[in-house]
Amino acid sequence: RPHSRPRHPGVRTMLPLLLLLLPAAHGIAQLGYRPALSKDPPLGGLRTASTFVVEQPRCVFKDYGNAVIWLVVALEQAASAFNNSAGPGTPETAFQGFPDPVRAYMTLNATLGSYPCPKPDGEITVLRVGSETSCAQDETRPTCNGPLPGPGPYRVKFLALEGSVPVAETAWSVPIMLKEAKSLNSISTTDGGHSADMIAITTILSILFAILLAGLVATLFFWGSDSCGGSGTFSKPESVTVRRYNTHHVYDQPAARL
Amino acid sequence: MAKSDDCVHILQGLLVFGNVVIGMCGIALTAECIYFVSNPYGAYPLLKATENSDIYAAAWIGIFVGLALFALSILGIIGVIKASRTLLMVYIILMLITFAFEMASCITAATHRDSLTPELFLKQMLERYQKPANNSDNEVTKTWDELMLQNHCCGVQGPSDWQEYTSAFRLTHSDADYPWPRMCCVLDAQGLPVNLDGCKLGVPGYYNSNGCYNAISGPVNTHAWGVAWFGFAILCWTFCVLLGTMFYWSGIEY
Numbered sequence: 001r002p003h004s005r006p007r008h009p010g011v012r013t014m015l016p017l018l019l020l021l022l023p024a025a026h027g028i029a030q031l032g033y034r035p036a037l038s039k040d041p042p043l044g045g046l047r048t049a050s051t052f053v054v055e056q057p058r059c060v061f062k063d064y065g066n067a068v069i070w071l072v073v074a075l076e077q078a079a080s081a082f083n084n085s086a087g088p089g090t091p092e093t094a095f096q097g098f099p100d101p102v103r104a105y106m107t108l109n110a111t112l113g114s115y116p117c118p119k120p121d122g123e124i125t126v127l128r129v130g131s132e133t134s135c136a137q138d139e140t141r142p143t144c145n146g147p148l149p150g151p152g153p154y155r156v157k158f159l160a161l162e163g164s165v166p167v168a169e170t171a172w173s174v175p176i177m178l179k180e181a182k183s184l185n186s187i188s189t190t191d192g193g194h195s196a197d198m199i200a201i202t203t204i205l206s207i208l209f210a211i212l213l214a215g216l217v218a219t220l221f222f223w224g225s226d227s228c229g230g231s232g233t234f235s236k237p238e239s240v241t242v243r244r245y246n247t248h249h250v251y252d253q254p255a256a257r258l
Numbered sequence: 259m260a261k262s263d264d265c266v267h268i269l270q271g272l273l274v275f276g277n278v279v280i281g282m283c284g285i286a287l288t289a290e291c292i293y294f295v296s297n298p299y300g301a302y303p304l305l306k307a308t309e310n311s312d313i314y315a316a317a318w319i320g321i322f323v324g325l326a327l328f329a330l331s332i333l334g335i336i337g338v339i340k341a342s343r344t345l346l347m348v349y350i351i352l353m354l355i356t357f358a359f360e361m362a363s364c365i366t367a368a369t370h371r372d373s374l375t376p377e378l379f380l381k382q383m384l385e386r387y388q389k390p391a392n393n394s395d396n397e398v399t400k401t402w403d404e405l406m407l408q409n410h411c412c413g414v415q416g417p418s419d420w421q422e423y424t425s426a427f428r429l430t431h432s433d434a435d436y437p438w439p440r441m442c443c444v445l446d447a448q449g450l451p452v453n454l455d456g457c458k459l460g461v462p463g464y465y466n467s468n469g470c471y472n473a474i475s476g477p478v479n480t481h482a483w484g485v486a487w488f489g490f491a492i493l494c495w496t497f498c499v500l501l502g503t504m505f506y507w508s509g510i511e512y
Binding site: 041042043044045046048049050051053124126128130131132133146147179181182183184186187188189193194195197198201202204205206208209211212213215216218219222 | 350351354357358361364365368369371372375377378380381384385417418421422423424425428432433434435437455458459460461462465467483486487490493494497500501504505507508
């Protein structure tokens with residue numbers, strides 16, 4: 001009897017599977033790592049107006065010892081449209097063309113040797129994006145790590161290239177917003193108000209001064225009224241000597257009569 | 259008569275004592291105000307460079323008021339002992355004038371202290387620090403550098419002042435190279451940053467992360483409250499002595 005059944009029952013499903021696997025064999029490995037702003041130690045300059053600091057991708061590209069690891073910095077809207085095959089150092093990915101017309105640039109290339117694994121304790125392993133100011137305008141340095149031109153938001157990812165072929169990439173980071181400086185004229189210097197101390201001092205001293213002035217006026221207009229003790233004014237030191245003089249006369253008189 | 263005599267003597271004694279205290283307080287006030295005016299480590303250099311030195315007017319008035327109080331207290335003691343109407347009337351009027359001046363000094367010190375807010379210093383620092391080509395602004399730059407160096411501090415509220423606001427400094431120094439002035443970095447003996455990258459990153463230990471406002475407001479507060487409250491205390495005492503003197507004066511026969 002002839003075979004009417006196919007020899008391999010699953011060949012229909014296997015074929016699409018094979019077709020799927022073929023591109024993957026030549027495709028880019030998606031590493032689960034997501035680049036993020038540096039967390040430890042807390043940095044004062046984590047985000048400035050034109051730079052930001054991301055963690056180095058330690059122990060992420062372990063399997064790609066021959067690759068060169070690039071950092072891709074993109075405008076948030078352009079992140080998903082980035083073509084991994086665009087080579088670094090070309091006009092399409094040159095920093096000097098960022099953000100218009102270049103929407104994503106590649107910089108900070110390093111080999112795996114620069115990111116040894118595991119990370120030693122106590123070392124600060126960061127990458128400062130935007131720290132090279134000398135080459136920012138230099139067209140001959142398209143992979144310059146120049147200062148970012150605006151507050152963003154930006155997204156970054158790491159891309160490993162072997163020669164010119166991308167072999168592995170990380171996920172895109174969350175959108176990173178940089179700081180925007182407010183105008184210094186917005187600082188209001190007239191808002192102080194008066195402290196309680198100043199109000200207390202002013203009120204109490206004014207009251208005391210008013211009482212003194214009133215007392216002076218009263219003294220000048222109503223002088224001669226009673227003092228302490230009640231019975232008339234007290235005498236000056238000179239009047240004491242006068243009294244002594246009178247006493248002297250009283251003693252003299254009986255002597256004169258005799 | 260004897261009772262009245264005793265009463266008089268007690269009043270005279272109290273007034274003499276009151277005047278002695280006024281004399282001593284006058285000397286103390288003069289000494290305190292001379293100290294504030296001449297202390298080189300206080301806030302005076304910065305306040306003078308930024309034209310905020312009105313608070314020093316209160317100290318200057320205090321110097322002369324203190325000397326006047328001392329002289330008048332001697333006059334008062336003589337007047338009370340001699341029970342002279344003219345001397346005492348001169349004493350009372352001159353004391354009232356001194357009272358008014360000291361009152362002005364206290365209120366000036368308190369009011370100007372209130373006006374020295376962090377926002378005022380912040381705005382002046384941002385406007386004038388490292389502003390090129392202006393003599394008075396060079397003075398401001400020098401005093402701020404000196405202040406940040408001596409007190410290991412940066413900005414008014416912190417290095418973030420330079421990030422949060424535009425400034426004259428930012429116009430001439432790029433944000434990537436100078437997130438904050440070099441003076442905010444921890445410097446070695448030669449005056450160079452110990453670790454420039456650490457300073458630019460903001461690694462704790464390589465830059466000064468606290469603001470200078472405490473270093474400024476400490477001396478300013480001491481100065482203001484020293485002048486204002488000590489003056490207030492002297493004036494309260496003087497008030498009592500003057501009332502007693504007026505009472506005594508009205509009782510002297512003429």
